[in-house]
Amino acid sequence: DAGVTQSPTHLIKTRGQQVTLRCSPKSGHDTVSWYQQALGQGPQFIFQYYEEEERQRGNFPDRFSGHQFPNYSSELNVNALLLGDSALYLCASSRDRGQQDTQYFGPGTRLTVL
């Protein structure tokens, strides 16, 4: 049973560019959440997708957008990259069962903005 997978592993971009990160959830999971983790900090919630729609959003600008596909996989897009966007981007998946369910994390994508 495959866990949460993310691609790419590492990415280097320059300021102003755009980036797309990808996530495949754990088998049987239908909800995907994205987090940003700066060096030495805990993950910060970006947004969550369920039934192909953004269900919740954290305090991130509109430059951060996402998508969920019918197979539950998800993408995170960041436009007009800033140096401060350099971080580890984590995807977590869970099942929507009407109550809090455990979120399982992928290995992350390390984004470096130069």
Place this chain on the structure above:
Amino acid sequence: GESVGLHLPTLSVQEGDNSIINCAYSNSASDYFIWYKQESGKGPQFIIDIRSNMDKRQGQRVTVLLNKTVKHLSLQIAATQPGDSAVYFCAETGGNNRLAFGKGIQVVVIP
């Protein structure tokens, strides 16, 4: 707002000893709490969770204690091993299924 914090940035533990990691939270509406372990270069790994209707839960070598009165959560690791060296995060959520994490604590196991 939601806020989860840890008391100590680094915990050094002798191999074989028990470890206790403490965490305070401020959102009284939180009803689900999780401990994650993160090794260098990896994503957070689920360790154990507890819901607000419980005050203690045990797993393999780990125990989580929840004190809702003082909004305190702790993780106990029995017979700490070198493989337990990592950063540990407590996280909480209160009905919206969005996790709020603290900064984390580095556990260093001394052989």
